[in-house]
Amino acid sequence: MSRVHVIGAGMAGLSAATALAARGRQVVLHEAAKWAGGRCRSYHDTALGCRIDNGNHLLLSGNHDTMAYLRRIGAEDTLTGPDRPLFPFIDLASGEAWTLRLNHGKLPWWVLRRSWRVPGTGALDYLALRRLERAGRDDLVAGMLGGLGTLYDRLLEPLAIAALNTKPEAASAAPLAAVVRESLARGGAATMPRMPKVGLSESFVDPALAYLRTHGAELRFGARVAGLTVTDGRVSGLAGPNVDEIVGAEDAVILATPPWVAAELLPGLTVPQMHEAIINLHFRAGIEPGPAGLYGLIGGTAEWVFEKSEVVSVTISAANDRLGQDTDELAAEVWADLRRGFGLPRTIPPYRVVKEKRATFAATPAQLARRPEARTALANLILAGDYTATGLPSTIEGAIRSGGSAANEI
Numbered sequence: 001m002s003r004v005h006v007i008g009a010g011m012a013g014l015s016a017a018t019a020l021a022a023r024g025r026q027v028v029l030h031e032a033a034k035w036a037g038g039r040c041r042s043y044h045d046t047a048l049g050c051r052i053d054n055g056n057h058l059l060l061s062g063n064h065d066t067m068a069y070l071r072r073i074g075a076e077d078t079l080t081g082p083d084r085p086l087f088p089f090i091d092l093a094s095g096e097a098w099t100l101r102l103n104h105g106k107l108p109w110w111v112l113r114r115s116w117r118v119p120g121t122g123a124l125d126y127l128a129l130r131r132l133e134r135a136g137r138d139d140l141v142a143g144m145l146g147g148l149g150t151l152y153d154r155l156l157e158p159l160a161i162a163a164l165n166t167k168p169e170a171a172s173a174a175p176l177a178a179v180v181r182e183s184l185a186r187g188g189a190a191t192m193p194r195m196p197k198v199g200l201s202e203s204f205v206d207p208a209l210a211y212l213r214t215h216g217a218e219l220r221f222g223a224r225v226a227g228l229t230v231t232d233g234r235v236s237g238l239a240g241p242n243v244d245e246i247v248g249a250e251d252a253v254i255l256a257t258p259p260w261v262a263a264e265l266l267p268g269l270t271v272p273q274m275h276e277a278i279i280n281l282h283f284r285a286g287i288e289p290g291p292a293g294l295y296g297l298i299g300g301t302a303e304w305v306f307e308k309s310e311v312v313s314v315t316i317s318a319a320n321d322r323l324g325q326d327t328d329e330l331a332a333e334v335w336a337d338l339r340r341g342f343g344l345p346r347t348i349p350p351y352r353v354v355k356e357k358r359a360t361f362a363a364t365p366a367q368l369a370r371r372p373e374a375r376t377a378l379a380n381l382i383l384a385g386d387y388t389a390t391g392l393p394s395t396i397e398g399a400i401r402s403g404g405s406a407a408n409e410i
């Protein structure tokens with residue numbers, strides 16, 4: 001029976017591997033690390049004495065391909081979030097707190113309700129979101145939406161930074177438009193915040209590995225693929241410190257590594273080469289449970305706060321300019337914001353700062369122009385990964401969709 005070799009067990013690789021296994025294909029998964037999940041995983045933190053995620057990941061109920069993936073691996077019940085589309089916010093400068101609420105249906109009548117909108121905005125302000133319908137790759141978020149005053153400062157800017165992980169002055173509006181098209185424009189039912197109940201691995205990784213095992217896939221960890229052998233325009237072999245594999249004439253390969261590894265393995269491949277960091281700070285503390293499990297912070301160092309069972313975690317996106325900052329100083333700065341927003345004590349509890357330097361590619365027009373299509377010049381090699389030309393930003397949904405598309409190509 002022919003086999004499909006999937007290289008990389010992040011979201012894209014697991015999506016491709018499980019989609020193929022579901023169709024009865026023989027899959028071999030090669031993962032360089034000793035664990036799966038890539039940029040989306042959980043682990044035990046010894047300093048905090050509990051499990052944490054490498055970074056808080058926010059999903060939306062409209063992330064179709066992700067929901068289909070979770071159903072396939074039997075993990076559809078592992079996400080949590082409010083049963084209504086709502087997003088609580090706190091403005092640290094003014095001390096105001098509000099909850100943005102949407103109605104479920106496609107017709108956005110919620111903008112007519114003052115108490116459901118962002119304070120200081122009028123119903124007509126929201127019409128400006130329609131500008132995104134004509135967003136092209138070279139249009140910048142700040143250029144298209146920046147003049148919208150309070151709506152921009154209190155909603156669109158934090159939304160754009162969360163979705164694109166790039167400062168709005170540099171970010172293309174096109175991938176933001178794609179996110180809005182698949183969520184907000186389809187109504188509140190597609191815009192409900194979703195997060196893992198327990199952890200990223202418990203939702204996205206462990207059930208996928210169990211699914212692959214029961215479907216007869218071969219899982220190889222510590223298997224870094226360092227070179228591809230090419231014969232007559234096809235991949236004929238995989239090589240690496242622990243990899244020595246003949247790829248048969250009927251076999252196919254899905255390369256689901258991050259972009260920088262794909263470019264090393266396939267010289268001449270154009271991929272995004274500039275990245276943005278995300279910094280997460282996990283404090284061993286709790287906050288008063290809110291209606292959604294998360295809060296948007298306006299005017300703080302971090303943009304989002306997540307209530308977890310054992311920690312309170314915050315996310316600083318587009319954080320390249322913070323990478324050099326001393327971690328104790330950063331933690332003190334963020335804790336001061338949390339104190340102001342949630343009335344927490346002065347003493348900083350134990351914490352962990354996780355700096356993911358290459359969390360996502362920078363969603364600038366120049367980097368978007370470098371996203372490759374899934375098909376390559378090699379007949380049996382398909383690319384998958386959040387960096388490929390999905391039209392979406394670098395997200396779980398983008399990665400999972402790319403894996404599904406790669407499986408379809410095969």
Ligand SMILES: Cc1cc2nc3c(=O)[nH]c(=O)nc-3n(C[C@H](O)[C@H](O)[C@H](O)COP(=O)(O)OP(=O)(O)OC[C@H]3O[C@@H](n4cnc5c(N)ncnc54)[C@H](O)[C@@H]3O)c2cc1C
Nearest residue numbers: 008010011012032038039055057058225385386394395396
């Ligand atoms: C801190 C943080 C916060 C984020 N927040 C969000 C969010 O809120 N919402 C959201 O949707 N997305 C978020 N993302 C983005 C999301 O995590 C990524 O888009 C997604 O996980 C990328 O998956 P991938 O499979 O494309 O790549 P990766 O996760 O990078 O997977 C690639 C895999 O390939 C393996 N590999 C590398 N080289 C080799 C080799 N030579 N041989 C074999 N295997 C190899 C790697 O070990 C890895 O497991 C966040 C990311 C980070 C880091």
